[in-house]
Amino acid sequence: MQSFRASFAGQGGATGALRASGREEGSAAPAAILALLLTILVLATIYIFAARLFLPPAAITSIGLQVDHQYLLTLCATGAVFVLAQLALALTVFRFRDHGQPVRFSRGNIAMEVVWTAATMAVFLGLGMSGRKAWAETRFAAPAADVVQVEVTENQFDYSFRYPGADGKFGRLVPEMISPATGNPLGLDENDPGGKDDIVTASLTVPVNRPVELLIRAQDVIHNFFVRELRLQQDAVPGMIVPLNFTATTIGRYEIVCTQLCGMEHHRMHSYLNVVSDADYRVFLARQAAPQ
Amino acid sequence: MNSAEQPSRDSSERPRGFLRSYVFSVDHKVVGLQYLFLALLAVTAGIILSLLMRLHLAWPEVHLPFVHGGVMLPEQYLALVTMHGTIMVFFVLTTAPQNAFGNYFLPIQIGAPEMAFPRLNSISFWLTCVAFFCLLAAFFVPAGAPISGWTAYTPLSGLGDVTGSGEGAGQTIWIVSILIFCIASILSAVNFISTTIDMRAPGMTLMRMPLTVWAWFVTAILSLLAFCVLLAAGILLLLDRNFGTSFFLPAGLVVNDQLQAHSGGSPLLWQHLFWFFGHPEVYIAILPGMGVVSHVLANFSRKPVFGYKAMALAICAIGFLGFLVWGHHMFVSGMSPYSSLTFSVLTMSIGVPSAIKTFNWVGTIWGGKIQFKTPMLFAVGFVSLFVTGGLSGIFLAQPALDNMLHATYYVVAHFHIVMGVASVFGLFAATYYWFPKMFGRMMNETLAKAHFWLTFAGTYCIFMPMHFIGIVGEPRRYAEFSALDYATALEPLHRFITIAAFVTAAAQLIFFWNFFRSMRRGEKAPINPWNATTLEWITASPPPLDNFNGRYPTVYRGPYEYSVPGATEDFIPQNAAGDETERRPSNDR
Numbered sequence: 001m002q003s004f005r006a007s008f009a010g011q012g013g014a015t016g017a018l019r020a021s022g023r024e025e026g027s028a029a030p031a032a033i034l035a036l037l038l039t040i041l042v043l044a045t046i047y048i049f050a051a052r053l054f055l056p057p058a059a060i061t062s063i064g065l066q067v068d069h070q071y072l073l074t075l076c077a078t079g080a081v082f083v084l085a086q087l088a089l090a091l092t093v094f095r096f097r098d099h100g101q102p103v104r105f106s107r108g109n110i111a112m113e114v115v116w117t118a119a120t121m122a123v124f125l126g127l128g129m130s131g132r133k134a135w136a137e138t139r140f141a142a143p144a145a146d147v148v149q150v151e152v153t154e155n156q157f158d159y160s161f162r163y164p165g166a167d168g169k170f171g172r173l174v175p176e177m178i179s180p181a182t183g184n185p186l187g188l189d190e191n192d193p194g195g196k197d198d199i200v201t202a203s204l205t206v207p208v209n210r211p212v213e214l215l216i217r218a219q220d221v222i223h224n225f226f227v228r229e230l231r232l233q234q235d236a237v238p239g240m241i242v243p244l245n246f247t248a249t250t251i252g253r254y255e256i257v258c259t260q261l262c263g264m265e266h267h268r269m270h271s272y273l274n275v276v277s278d279a280d281y282r283v284f285l286a287r288q289a290a291p292q
Numbered sequence: 293m294n295s296a297e298q299p300s301r302d303s304s305e306r307p308r309g310f311l312r313s314y315v316f317s318v319d320h321k322v323v324g325l326q327y328l329f330l331a332l333l334a335v336t337a338g339i340i341l342s343l344l345m346r347l348h349l350a351w352p353e354v355h356l357p358f359v360h361g362g363v364m365l366p367e368q369y370l371a372l373v374t375m376h377g378t379i380m381v382f383f384v385l386t387t388a389p390q391n392a393f394g395n396y397f398l399p400i401q402i403g404a405p406e407m408a409f410p411r412l413n414s415i416s417f418w419l420t421c422v423a424f425f426c427l428l429a430a431f432f433v434p435a436g437a438p439i440s441g442w443t444a445y446t447p448l449s450g451l452g453d454v455t456g457s458g459e460g461a462g463q464t465i466w467i468v469s470i471l472i473f474c475i476a477s478i479l480s481a482v483n484f485i486s487t488t489i490d491m492r493a494p495g496m497t498l499m500r501m502p503l504t505v506w507a508w509f510v511t512a513i514l515s516l517l518a519f520c521v522l523l524a525a526g527i528l529l530l531l532d533r534n535f536g537t538s539f540f541l542p543a544g545l546v547v548n549d550q551l552q553a554h555s556g557g558s559p560l561l562w563q564h565l566f567w568f569f570g571h572p573e574v575y576i577a578i579l580p581g582m583g584v585v586s587h588v589l590a591n592f593s594r595k596p597v598f599g600y601k602a603m604a605l606a607i608c609a610i611g612f613l614g615f616l617v618w619g620h621h622m623f624v625s626g627m628s629p630y631s632s633l634t635f636s637v638l639t640m641s642i643g644v645p646s647a648i649k650t651f652n653w654v655g656t657i658w659g660g661k662i663q664f665k666t667p668m669l670f671a672v673g674f675v676s677l678f679v680t681g682g683l684s685g686i687f688l689a690q691p692a693l694d695n696m697l698h699a700t701y702y703v704v705a706h707f708h709i710v711m712g713v714a715s716v717f718g719l720f721a722a723t724y725y726w727f728p729k730m731f732g733r734m735m736n737e738t739l740a741k742a743h744f745w746l747t748f749a750g751t752y753c754i755f756m757p758m759h760f761i762g763i764v765g766e767p768r769r770y771a772e773f774s775a776l777d778y779a780t781a782l783e784p785l786h787r788f789i790t791i792a793a794f795v796t797a798a799a800q801l802i803f804f805w806n807f808f809r810s811m812r813r814g815e816k817a818p819i820n821p822w823n824a825t826t827l828e829w830i831t832a833s834p835p836p837l838d839n840f841n842g843r844y845p846t847v848y849r850g851p852y853e854y855s856v857p858g859a860t861e862d863f864i865p866q867n868a869a870g871d872e873t874e875r876r877p878s879n880d881r
Contacts, residue, residue: 030664038676041752054760055779056696063455067692073695078683088654096593096660103862104659105854108599112655113648118645124640127686132633134692137631156455156547160300173545175551187546219464220547221448221455222559224624224699228765228778232695236490237626238447239542255777259699259767261441263448263456264367267770 031097042083049079056228060275062252066134074127075076079194081123097268138232138245143213147208147245151215153186154223154236157265159256160185163199171195178219199288203272206250207281214244224260227273235260248275316418318410319837321707325730331388331719332804334379334424340796341376345369346769348791350783352772367457370439374458375431375540376443378466383424385715386573389580390515391417391480393722394508398484398732400828401502401806403493403845403867405428405838408486412479419476427469430462435793438463441769443570445779446540446562450532451554454547464533467526476522477515478861484512493827495847496543499604500866501849502826503597504603507583510611511576517615518572525565532557548584564626567618577711579607582649585671587851588721589653591824592668593660594862596852606652608646613642623691624698628745632691638830639689646682651673665822666740670721673748681710682758699769702762705755713751720747721808728821732833733814738842739806743799750796825863826851 048054059065077151143149151170162169171192176188188195206212216225218236225244226233229252234244258269276284299874314322347356348364355362399407399469407413430437436458440449444466453460460793488509492501501509528548531537532554541556590597597603612682653675660670687693697703720743727735766773773779773786820829827847831840845867852862 002515030669031662033745034669037749041676041756045756048760054764056763056765067695070690071696072689074690075685078686082679082683084655085650086676089672089679092654092657093662096657096662098661098663101661103594103661105595105855105857106584106598106655106659107596108602108652108655112651113599113602115642116651118650120644121641124643124686125637128637128640129692131636131690131692135629135633135690135695138695139632175546178549178551179338180549184543220545221757222445226699226767228696233616233624233698235625238545239558240560240626242626243405257765257767257776260449261370261439261445262768264365264370264439265385266370267772268775270775 010286025208027045028097028099031094033096035090038086038172042086042090046079046083049075056231057254058229058250059231060229060248060252060254061231061246062249063134063137063246064229066137066249067231070131070134073130077123078085138287141245143243143245144211145210147213148215149215150204150206151217151241152204152225152236153219154258154262154269155185155219156221156263157258157269159202159204159225159269159271161204162186163201163285163288167194167197167200169194171198175219193269197289199285201288203274204256205274205276205284206248207278207282208248208275210278211245211247216242216244223262223269224258226257226259227254229260230273231252233259248273251275251277297508314607316414318406318414319435320395320399320407320410320413320838321730321835323413323417324392324394327387327395327420330417330421330424331384331392334383334387334480337428338376338380338384338539338830339800341372341379343793345376345465346572346790346793347773350787351667362622364771367436367439368676369771370441370456370769371431371458371462374441374444374466375427375437376437378427378470380712381423381442381561381577382421382470383427385577386473386477386515388418388719389578389584389715389722390484390508390511390576391420392585393504393719394484394511394580394728395480397726397828398505398508399487399491400831400835401505401826402488402496402840403827403840403847404487404491405840405844406491408491411481411484415541416476416483418481419472419479421465423472423476424470426465426472430458430465430469430859433461435460436462438466438592442527443566444562445566446529446532447545448541448637449544449549450529450559450562451552452533454550454552464530467530467533471523471526471530476517478523481512481519484508485516486513486604493845493847496866497847499601500847500850501604502583503600503603503607504580504583506607507579507581510607511579513581514572514576514611514614518569518576522563522569525562525569528565529562535600539844548708560622561628563622563627564618567621568615570621571613571618572611574707574711575610578718579610579716581674581721582607584718584725585653585674586649586656587826588667588725589656589675590608590664590852590854591725591822592665592671593657594663594854595660596850597852598655598658599648599854600850602648603652606648606650609645610642610649613638613645618640620694621687623694636689636691636867640686640750643686643689644755646678646845646864650679650682664698665724665745666735666737667721667725667822669741669744669748670717670724673744674717675720677709677714677717677751680756681706681714684709696765697762699767700762701758701766701768705758705762708758709751713755717747718745720803725808725822726828727807728817729812729828729833729835731811732817733810734817735810735814736806739802743802743806746799746802747796750792750799753792754789754796754875758787760784823861823863825865827866830865830867 002113134170153160171194173187174189218238223236254273256271316522438458478706528539538554538557541554541557545552586597617639623632817833848867848869855862
């Protein structure tokens with residue numbers, strides 16, 4: 001009793017900025033504006049996605065299409081939650097603004113907690129499971145027998161692409177021999193016969209509808225290889241060689257960009273992926289192999 | 293300690309002299325305010341840096357007054373990126389939610405006179421202050437501030453200035469600043485944990501603690517464990533750069549045609565260590581805000597928190613799971629793809645306690661009687677922003693989709709909405725809510741509301757478009773987009789974002805004006821202007837030196853007893869004994 005009274009001594013009950021009972025003046029306006037802003041947020045977002053205003057370019061691999069499918073699935077699930085949650089918030093703040101109504105007292109509801117926790121778990125884990133395949137096929141699968149192997153070397157601030165040439169073998173690389181000034185940017189060991197027919201280019205040319213394996217490496221700092229149309233990117237890490245597999249299904253020229261901050265010219269580091277017909281690919285190899 | 297014992301320091305004993313009272317004060321309230329003012333200074337710096345960045349991105353040819361030479365160089369842009377991120381993440385989002393408001397209100401909310409280690413508390417603040425000014429010094433060395441981002445990936449950050457401008461002295465200063473900050477945070481965390489465990493008033497059981505206290509407590513545990521790892525990683529990086537070791541540097545590095553004399557290290561090791569810290573760090577930034585939001589929603593809806601126990605458990609779950617998901621920053625890093633799948637599953641599962649909290653916030657408001665004071669507006673805004681930012685995380689948590697979205701503007705949108713906006717809304721809610729208690733005066737409600745509307749609309753205008761820029765595939769940390777074929781179509785969107793950023797930044801001036809003016813000239817605040825239940829509202833505004841003038845409360849009930857059926861008032865303070873239905877005698881007023 002004593003401490004109860006004592007705790008109220010000097011309390012600003014009647015003079016406090018909040019009234020314990022009775023209506024607060026003008027609380028309809030903030031409630032309405034807040035609900036309106038949330039509704040505008042929802043409508044604008046739905047419109048932008050539905051009207052497909054901002055899209056990446058079309059995918060050029062079948063796995064890329066799987067990635068797109070997974071993206072759409074995720075968009076539908078999260079989009080639904082987004083719309084429902086924001087509108088529920090809008091509705092609640094407006095409906096339960098203080099207009100003199102009694103409070104519907106509650107400390108919680110265990111049944112509801114269980115239901116919405118289970119539902120959330122099901123949706124999230126379901127999404128996670130359904131996206132596994134699209135990841136696995138580019139990262140885990142062993143390359144096919146007729147795979148075209150290209151080594152990608154990245155440095156500040158360009159890309160070099162090396163083909164093994166007619167002997168199918170990549171020559172040995174020795175860092176001490178790197179010398180762009182004398183035409184050896186990768187440090188090819190001149191004494192290694194396997195490297196004599198290696199082809200080095202500044203852009204990546206691959207045949208259409210053939211499995212390609214990129215062996216991605218870096219010379220100085222971490223870079224990245226990203227082609228939007230492939231729906232693939234991979235960091236190039238010094239000291240590692242990371243394989244990346246794809247099969248391009250559409251002929252064309254696609255931009256390769258670096259997304260991993262690599263220094264002052266990071267924003268200029270780019271190259272091109274040329275997907276060409278089998279015939280054009282053979283011509284390309286022959287032209288590169290011809291003595292300069 | 294029961295209420296009959298005298299506290300170790302007499303409530304009338306006051307430190308002598310300006311230095312002891314205000315500068316080196318060991319009073320947790322003063323330390324809290326010092327952190328708050330440091331964070332205000334830091335956020336001003338951080339915002340200025342971001343406005344320079346946005347100006348450059350929208351209009352690259354425009355001559356900028358602060359930039360040496362007029363037109364911003366790429367290395368200057370990247371230095372801004374690095375310093376903006378570092379200042380905001382460390383000196384705003386790690387200090388203000390936890391150390392400003394936590395220091396001020398944790399002891400009071402648990403009925404304690406002081407933090408467990410008052411002197412250590414003051415040392416933590418001053419170390420943080422030293423770290424901040426040390427960091428700023430990086431701008432003033434000849435080659436400028438580092439360009440490796442707040443994430444400082446090696447080898448870019450590990451070799452010295454051979455990798456780029458600012459990577460010499462600038463990066464070293466950056467590392468030293470972070471190391472000092474780590475030590476300050478670890479010491480502070482020890483204080484928070486000890487205080488919460490040992491110094492609760494009689495009757496203040498764990499399940500009667502306000503959710504703000506739960507949040508500060510769990511955040512302190514995260515802080516203790518995570519900052520230790522960053523401290524170690526930073527020391528190793530310093531050794532690599534300045535003492536010839538190779539923890540993070542492999543053999544065969546050729547930078548600028550120069551072979552580097554390192555071997556045996558792994559760049560991925562830095563990423564693992566950094567993100568093992570870095571992911572809990574983002575929960576350190578958001579959890580206190582979540583606590584404040586629960587607290588404020590209940591107060592202004594005049595209803596208990598819906599599912600208090602679940603909310604407390606969710607805070608613990610988020611904290612625990614936060615240590616298991618760091619690899620989702622590394623899906624395309626070259627880490628084993630099997631690890632990526634594991635981290636993906638764990639990351640999806642952290643969405644569950646987050647969703648529980650969101651449902652329970654709506655459940656708290658549902659059926660209430662909402663008073664739309666500004667703390668409430670920011671708390672509701674937080675919920676909306678957390679929904680948006682959390683949902684965009686679902687995309688990033690899947691490695692297959694990360695192939696498209698990693699290191700694009702989509703990521704920038706995601707983390708800004710959760711950290712840069714939601715977390716800051718938690719700070720605004722806390723500031724508007726506790727200002728009367730801290731300064732004994734009310735803030736101007738009209739200015740406060742204007743600040744809210746402009747900021748809520750403005751921040752959505754800044755960061756929603758960034759999702760779309762990322763979906764199209766525009767990379768982040770690009771000083772310019774002129775080399776990118778597909779970026780020209782996105783230029784109008786960048787200009788829109790920049791204009792929104794300037795308008796929103798200008799709106800913050802309303803807050804600053806209101807804050808500093810009300811400190812001196814605000815209407816005098818009553819003890820409990822919000823008719824709130826927790827212990828900070830039973831003591832004077834501002835509280836006396838020992839928080840309760842010697843009369844320490846005994847706690848009899850939970851923290852959110854609003855509109856309890858049968859009670860005479862629509863709130864019951866935590867220290868109110870006796871039957872809740874008892875009528876209070878009229879001569880008590």
